[in-house]
Amino acid sequence: MAVKSVIEAVREAMREEMRRDERVFVMGEDVGWRGGVFLATQGFIEEFGEARVIDTPLAEASIMGIALGASFRGLHPIAEVEFADFVWPTVNQLIGEAARVCYGTDGKLNAPMTIRIPYGGGIRGGLYHSQSVEAYFFHTPGLKVVAPATPYDAKGLLKASIRDNNPVVFLEHKKTYRLVRGEVPEDDYVLPIGRAEVKRAGSSITLVSYGLMLHYCLEAAEQLAAEGVAQVEVVDLRTLRPLDTATVLESVKKTGKLLIVHEDNITGGVGSEIAALAADAAFDYLDAPITRLCGPDVPTMPFAQTLEDAYMPNTHKIAEALRTLAAY
Amino acid sequence: MAVKSVIEAVREAMREEMRRDERVFVMGEDVGWRGGVFLATQGFIEEFGEARVIDTPLAEASIMGIALGASFRGLHPIAEVEFADFVWPTVNQLIGEAARVCYGTDGKLNAPMTIRIPYGGGIRGGLYHSQSVEAYFFHTPGLKVVAPATPYDAKGLLKASIRDNNPVVFLEHKKTYRLVRGEVPEDDYVLPIGRAEVKRAGSSITLVSYGLMLHYCLEAAEQLAAEGVAQVEVVDLRTLRPLDTATVLESVKKTGKLLIVHEDNITGGVGSEIAALAADAAFDYLDAPITRLCGPDVPTMPFAQTLEDAYMPNTHKIAEALRTLAAY
Amino acid sequence: MTQAGTQTTDGIAGGIAGPLEVDGIDMSRRLPQGVAPEDLVDIYRRMVLVRALDERIWMMNRQGKVPIAASGQGHEAAQMGSLLAAEKDGNCFFFPYYRDLSIKMSGLTPTQVMLSFMGKAGDAYSNARQFPLQGADLAHNIIQLSNVVAASLTQSVGYALGCRMLGDERVTLVYFGDGASSQGETHEAMNFAGVHRLPVVFICENNGYAISVPQRLQMAIGDVAGRAEGYGFPGLVVDGMDLLHSYEATAEAIAHARREGPVLLEMKVERLMPHTTDDDDSRYRPREEVEAAKLRDPVATLGAYLLAEAFLTEEQEEEIKAQARRAVNEATDAADATPPPDAGEMLKHVYAP
Amino acid sequence: MTQAGTQTTDGIAGGIAGPLEVDGIDMSRRLPQGVAPEDLVDIYRRMVLVRALDERIWMMNRQGKVPIAASGQGHEAAQMGSLLAAEKDGNCFFFPYYRDLSIKMSGLTPTQVMLSFMGKAGDAYSNARQFPLQGADLAHNIIQLSNVVAASLTQSVGYALGCRMLGDERVTLVYFGDGASSQGETHEAMNFAGVHRLPVVFICENNGYAISVPQRLQMAIGDVAGRAEGYGFPGLVVDGMDLLHSYEATAEAIAHARREGPVLLEMKVERLMPHTTDDDDSRYRPREEVEAAKLRDPVATLGAYLLAEAFLTEEQEEEIKAQARRAVNEATDAADATPPPDAGEMLKHVYAP
């Protein structure tokens, strides 16, 4: 199998789906001749033409509304929000409208659209190019929310998202784009939305994460194994909504201890829901307080290197939290 | 003390603050001669004139951006979003901009604005006039979020919000407007933002809620007391952000059992954070699974009476959940 | 490029000939090409029915049986005129707004309308999950997902983009109020439609108010139509109290949209009732203004015109009204006897399979 | 009402007289009233410094010391012309955007600029919490909270509303690009400003691109200025490569704004560099176009004009450039030697006391 980066996997998924299905098209700022600011659509306009690769005006609300309207006509738009930080103008259409198409029409109409959103930090993006926005969509019934960590998952899940008959918010961590590489099959494959994966089996602590942080979690887990402190089971959520509660709870019931890691702000983040689920459905199995290691409650990470480093959870901090939990 | 409704308390708070401080003004759709669709600003334009009571164009993004800009000039705008369901166009300014004024200028600039948002259901509002939106703002560092349940709290906290130097999202449950009445002092008083209140003392179960649901919780607690099943302690959060974790945890440590009730969708709601906090900081005191009774994961409540009733948590459902918890 | 209110596009608004005035509205034009007297009689029949339903719905609200309704009274000529043009065209898709009862009635029986307003099982738009007649009636090419003002504009433009991609010849009509013109999304929708010359007709039903906010506080201009120029397509002011003018303008706009791209029609209308059943317009609207508006009632105007032109006899006209009354009575009884949807429906259809 | 590019308001754009052409730009007008040759020499000195800084910042990015920068090269005449007008007015407030280095330089030393671009402690805008020169410099009447395109427009209108309420005479200037004109918030901001006739000057620096998206895909019109009519105030096309034209237009616009309400100035400029240091414009922009634009370099144009008019000698001109080089070198060294802010700063100032 060829080794590819996350951005290559994303590009391949879209290209294959556009070749496979005429109803699929991409739209967004700079997706045309520029090939996207992260080059996710590089070469697309040359292959598919201006009609299916639409450089939109700089107007995010309309990108979402127009994608939604096109989906009403049976198309499968892939709308790109250039950076997660600019998603706000879209939410009237995304949270207010797209999420309710099926419910609000008693199942008569649906919105088969994919919204690709590069998110996250650690790239010196400062307050307006680093944000994690998953919690907002995670809380919204009617949306699906996917957040892969590896090239393999990114490709399989993006293809699934494009084929899905619902609005899928597809979150791509910007720092993983070129940093994370892995094997990706050449042939067509699709991964199911809504399934977490145990990326590392273990028995003493359950560590739940997604996106960039998953890789730091795996590193920390290796570290603790090497130190002989704990065998950490690492669960990659992959899909945030619908959440694969079964996989999480099964792991927690086995280990009795739970650490949740995400880069997003801690209060009201996805981690709070994981904790709440476990504190209810796995209560009798818990041997220690449910702990979270997440971004602090400041408006995403600042620009200066020192400040960004201070914000970001990392392998070292995760290992520390695991040690505390192991010792409990 | 005079007995007043929530809407009267809200109106009084604004009128007193506008009389007290020239920098305070109101803006929003229909706040002028109409006096607001819920009559929150009834009589204001007559008293304060068109310059301080601004009927805006139908454009929520600008309502928020203009209020924010005016706050930069040192004014204390009170911006009304006509219904919570229409808040989405504002979030680019509210979540993206207002919440970061202080942080993004290293504390040099601030945004002393209040955003009043009538929210919530049980009023046959259907999908677009019933929504609870608190979780989105609750997750946003830089915002304060207030959600009073009683006329007394509404007045004292709205006055505090108007005087606060930060953007405060002030959530008024529409169903409480005329339904809930209570004593409100005539004189000027201000309640601190960020303090929960034990609205009913108890020893066997902690019941955490806010807004309309608080009243159903109190009814259910009385019911259980009357039945001799449990002495339920009811904590009214009043402020969602910053959260008064001390009051919540103190109660949970005392009772060992926790039920959280809100009307908003369960997944990723405010309740998940309360649960997560308790599952961490009060873990050793817990005698039962942390339970939540919240709105189901459908896009807010549908229009038909049957469907709306099916969605809404109520006294009966809360009492049932309390009984289960008591029996654990 | 055409100027709002001053010039015409594709000959729209031509044809005004003589001095026949009905209630102050000039109705003396020749019948537009392709419109027969029977068409107008049929439209009148439907207008009378819509009006009768509209009035009954308001009454039912006062009786506590209809939680909320926005009345279309005063907007009927604009709505019906545009609808007639679209029906004659035969390949149009509609994104109406909450005040467009006439448009949505096109595919429904009176009973279906009543079921919807009363929140009963079998509501054709959302099975009573939503406000009345909100959701979709795909069988009749109608989507109105929400009542969030202006949210449908970008959707309609996207729909038109989809039509273009699929290579069909469909034209999309999207309806909205003067208040909606202020929303940022309205700007974005028109801008995109202009750039891509999409087959969309933007129909602004300008009644001078957004709930209580009068036009002078909504915009610093007289005609919304004038904004079209800034998007590179024509905008026209239309007398929306005049069925024929509304018809002609829309017919030309549909043809233009299919051939060359978007058109903005600003239909000047009167809101004869308060904003919705929840509103009390006496707080903000002079009584004389409402009374004056009622003298220009578009239903009465069309009726008088048909009588004057002898397209209809007085007896026929009476029978049309009697029929409407009977239909509304039957519909009300039928809907009243229908239960609301089963509580178990509440959890269904959050996601499509 | 004035038409974009065709008429003038308050005499704006008058005064063009003779045939003196510098690099294809007509520079032969009389000096505008109130502008002395020394003013222009001073402006030139500042332009040269800004350009030198801009070039150095780009270089520092390539060396890995500046994470990101948007160059203002090509926009300097528009920015400096408007700035000069505002400075002469003496009571203006600025909401610039990320490309407005010339505006933000007005209050800063070169070292402060370098600290900001390198993310070092002491950055005057945000103490290195934000992208370079983003945050606020209240001492110099400047706010640029974010680089979210068009987010500052409603804020600037609100600021102007606040000024009106406090009864001061301040005029607010807000800057944005052609891409920003598509945002819904831009529409909403202009509409509100028009309704309330607020003292705002909207300055669109139209360089024909939004990152890679050319104007033809951004809008179906030639001039953004034409949209002002739809908001009930004047809009003008300005040659933003021409300092004097930019100055005159802005001076008149400020006076008009204070007296009568908003003005939209569309300054036609050229982006001489890629969008930012992250961009590679060869993917989407013809090389010849860039080369042709560089021939119209506004700094060179002004320099040539000053020499031609004998407002400056060649030696003086050389000394100005040498001074700028020295200042930039010193600033770079000073900033390089400064540490980034302490990690402990990260948790501070989420809320105001």
Ligand SMILES: Cc1ncc(C[n+]2csc(CCOP(=O)(O)OP(=O)(O)O)c2C)c(N)n1
């Ligand atoms: C985004 C949004 N904001 C506010 C409302 C509340 N609201 C409902 S109708 C209306 C006025 C609409 O006026 P206009 O567009 O002129 O249409 P009209 O009702 O006059 O036909 C308002 C403010 C809404 N439904 N959606």
Ligand SMILES: Cc1ncc(C[n+]2csc(CCOP(=O)(O)OP(=O)(O)O)c2C)c(N)n1
């Ligand atoms: C809301 C938003 N969307 C997207 C971006 C990414 N972005 C940054 S600058 C830019 C182009 C802006 O073009 P224009 O307004 O013409 O200004 P210019 O850079 O050409 O001066 C884009 C798309 C952004 N910063 N904000």
Ligand SMILES: [Mg+2]
């Ligand atoms: Mg209206």
Ligand SMILES: [Mg+2]
């Ligand atoms: Mg540009």
